[in-house]
Amino acid sequence: MLEALKEEVWRANRRLVESGLVVLTWGNASGFDPGSGLVAIKPSGVDYDVMAPQDMVVVDLDGRVVEGTLNPSSDTPTHLEFYRNFQGVRGAVHTHSVEATAWAQACREIPCYGTTHADQFHGPVPVTRYLTAEEVAEAYELNTGRVIAELFRDKDPLAQPGVLVAGHAPFTWGKNPMKAVENAIALEAMARMARLTEAVRMSEPVPPLPDYILEKHYQRKHGPNAYYGQKK
Amino acid sequence: MLEALKEEVWRANRRLVESGLVVLTWGNASGFDPGSGLVAIKPSGVDYDVMAPQDMVVVDLDGRVVEGTLNPSSDTPTHLEFYRNFQGVRGAVHTHSVEATAWAQACREIPCYGTTHADQFHGPVPVTRYLTAEEVAEAYELNTGRVIAELFRDKDPLAQPGVLVAGHAPFTWGKNPMKAVENAIALEAMARMARLTEAVRMSEPVPPLPDYILEKHYQRKHGPNAYYGQKK
Amino acid sequence: MLEALKEEVWRANRRLVESGLVVLTWGNASGFDPGSGLVAIKPSGVDYDVMAPQDMVVVDLDGRVVEGTLNPSSDTPTHLEFYRNFQGVRGAVHTHSVEATAWAQACREIPCYGTTHADQFHGPVPVTRYLTAEEVAEAYELNTGRVIAELFRDKDPLAQPGVLVAGHAPFTWGKNPMKAVENAIALEAMARMARLTEAVRMSEPVPPLPDYILEKHYQRKHGPNAYYGQKK
């Protein structure tokens, strides 16, 4: 069942890995079919190399396995919370990509420092609060989804297609599984750019190259008597 | 028409991607043919993998599409401003490469800290001002080009073949499309080196390895009684 | 003898390199067979490209070569100390992977800043003291193992499957050679994330992108009059 969706979810998981966002097996992508109310998701802890489309596990919105012999991702209850709450969202992704995870671990939202960010997210990338000890003790993964949904009560999830979970890592989503992957790729780039922007902004110029060396190097390559490279 | 130029522009776009400067579809290269006054440029938001030379869009210097069924890059009006203003420039590139973008987002010019920079750019890499709300509201991409051209009024564009747009990202150019790509590659390396130079310069030595460990490791590999590796 | 173990150790060494943790020949993996009490380990200073399973050297727990014509890794005495002391450990890995080595050189344990770390290590990654001049002078590699074993006297090595040696680099281990490699990969990611977490946490927001530019970029790509990309 849902062969097209399983294929789509499998391809999304493959692209996650090819994009360098996933270390070992730390990542998963899912897709939602609103017609049937079913979700296809990556099996838990399975090597990407040996994973085939038919290994994707199909679950309903209550998390019951409808098709598949493998355990679904342990993060499945978090994904389901997105599909139950976020209008129009049909794909979701979780990674521990390094740069976004650093912001999540630092419990800081990612400010919008440039157009790269503004092209993808309509404002800062929000960060959740930590889950409480009670939320962790019972239904941890479900409560992770609830804390995210709580944060997005007044937001448009398609305009801000991602979040950082404090002390954990990013989740992204989109109109389909591949869009969710693209948002994960974009988020990682935005997170890195934001870190470097602060570093460059807070840093100060140090002594530059002496002018006579600058001049020498520029002229030996581009000046009228240039001698770098081969005769043209 | 302009098959050679379209091929050249296509190859420049491919090399951009192979150089790791482009995330998703965030980059574009164009080329200018002064004889006909026409420009070939990458189509907007198209995947690099499926793009062929004949997909390059041909526009005139006023931005009218002369050939091609796809939309040209949304940054086309910025590129055209270069060809209208910069004598001898026949190729232009836009990327959101991470290190150069960090400087653009920090609104800092890149100082010339070494010969790597001096080999490519005759002085610091300048940064524009932010566009005003008015400039953004009408003809945003054209005004991006104008703000750059304004900054280069007294500069030689071929001696300083690139710029950072505040809050946005770098643009580079050159005598042909491939040279513009090479300048984008060089700019990214220069931006990274400049950031690291400031970090290393402002940092201070911390306690070194104890001498007796240094000595042990050096001697076990290179000393008269070395026992690392295989007998020679 | 022990063909299966030698193959397993060889594969672990190959994966180390493919994972980007090894520069030149700076890394080695070994495996332990509790039945025979023997260990298979990479030969010293041999290129990974030309190394075959039968090149793995077999030694006993006292370090005597039992099979093989090449010298075993110079770090063999350190590996043996693990197998003699750590119940259930059957694989060990040593690398000079950059991020973990930076923490080792800074003589700092890696705090647990997030779930990526908590998924792999039950608490901070500890760092040893420096070896004394006496410990370096006699049986350096054995004493490296002893200093690690000393630090783990009250720890569960399988719950904290790795360590940083002060001024040196990381060692990891596990239930088999491939698990030890996976722990080395995880440790490198954790070390990088921890460094970036501190950097992001101690940094502060700088001026963000003006709102009117954020709005323009978001809307030109996603708004009702979007003109980025191709018509759908």
Place this chain on the structure above:
Amino acid sequence: MLEALKEEVWRANRRLVESGLVVLTWGNASGFDPGSGLVAIKPSGVDYDVMAPQDMVVVDLDGRVVEGTLNPSSDTPTHLEFYRNFQGVRGAVHTHSVEATAWAQACREIPCYGTTHADQFHGPVPVTRYLTAEEVAEAYELNTGRVIAELFRDKDPLAQPGVLVAGHAPFTWGKNPMKAVENAIALEAMARMARLTEAVRMSEPVPPLPDYILEKHYQRKHGPNAYYGQKK
């Protein structure tokens, strides 16, 4: 003539590129044959992809081209100074590898912070002074070599097989061209590790992950009721 040396030098240049140390054409390797007193070196500004062994240029120790139709690397006079002054050195390499160049641009020697460094270099990696305006004006590349030789007057070049030229970049050397390349690779890793060591050492711990989340994540994957992954 010197076909074996030219092949060796060509292979060294290829490996430089494959090691990621070279951006565009910014790097070169040479080799010295003490019997004939001749040197084979990379031609200037030629693409690595199209370069063949027979393109290597042969020069004598005074820099006169003895064989070859291409211009030798513009850095040839620097290389020759090594072969004239450094006993036992038969290979030399110049790159603008990013991390080592950052230290050169910051005019700082690289302290020895760990055994990775001690395995390769017998002490800190020294940095030259800037060349004077006079030294730059006449025989710039030769004077670059002289400033290096001056710094090594009391050092053993084979025990400290590399240097940072202030405001410029690293040079390394060795017993043969491939050893010089390996020293360039090692130097880049050491430079990166040293930068990160200072960053980690000067940084301070920030709030860790709450214990109840650490415990939850560790136990859900490794505890008696683990539910991560597939049933074993």
